[in-house]
Amino acid sequence: MQYVLRVLYLGVAAVVAAAAVIALVFGVGSLPEVSDISMRKGTNSAGIFFDLHNRGFLPDCVVDVEVLGEAHMGEQALRAELHRTVMEDNVMRMVKVDKVCVPPFSTVKLRGAEGEGYHIMVFGEVEHFDSFHVHLKMESGKVIHFDVQPLGTGYQHSH
Numbered sequence: 001m002q003y004v005l006r007v008l009y010l011g012v013a014a015v016v017a018a019a020a021v022i023a024l025v026f027g028v029g030s031l032p033e034v035s036d037i038s039m040r041k042g043t044n045s046a047g048i049f050f051d052l053h054n055r056g057f058l059p060d061c062v063v064d065v066e067v068l069g070e071a072h073m074g075e076q077a078l079r080a081e082l083h084r085t086v087m088e089d090n091v092m093r094m095v096k097v098d099k100v101c102v103p104p105f106s107t108v109k110l111r112g113a114e115g116e117g118y119h120i121m122v123f124g125e126v127e128h129f130d131s132f133h134v135h136l137k138m139e140s141g142k143v144i145h146f147d148v149q150p151l152g153t154g155y156q157h158s159h
């Protein structure tokens with residue numbers, strides 16, 4: 001009788017432990033956030049740069065980006081792409097990429113020529129806007145939202 005109870009108890013404990021692990025991995029999943037945001041305006045284009053962190057237990061990827069320019073006259077959606085700067089035959093050029101992934105407990109630098117070359121490129125009449133709202137859509141369904149001012153420092157919203 002006591003043996004049966006002990007086996008039952010161990011069984012329950014194992015199920016509880018397994019449920020806790022599943023909750024940790026799938027409940028928390030990835031924890032993506034950004035820091036050190038900056039922006040450089042060019043002519044009819046701008047680069048947005050930041051560090052992408054993942055403090056969670058699962059990998060995640062940026063799969064889409066939306067950028068809204070804000071000015072006195074209102075907001076306007078701008079064309080935005082995930083880019084990577086690459087060297088080909090000693091010539092630096094930018095290519096469009098579908099996603100930028102960050103492993104668990106890691107950081108990927110989206111800083112243009114620095115590091116792996118990733119960055120966000122915005123196209124349009126960027127000189128008309130004072131501020132830019134950026135939404136990064138993650139593969140997990142999570143969305144990172146931050147604002148950035150050219151030559152200024154951006155800050156991340158917590159939602």
Ligand SMILES: [Cu+2]
Nearest residue numbers: 083094120121
């Ligand atoms: Cu680019």
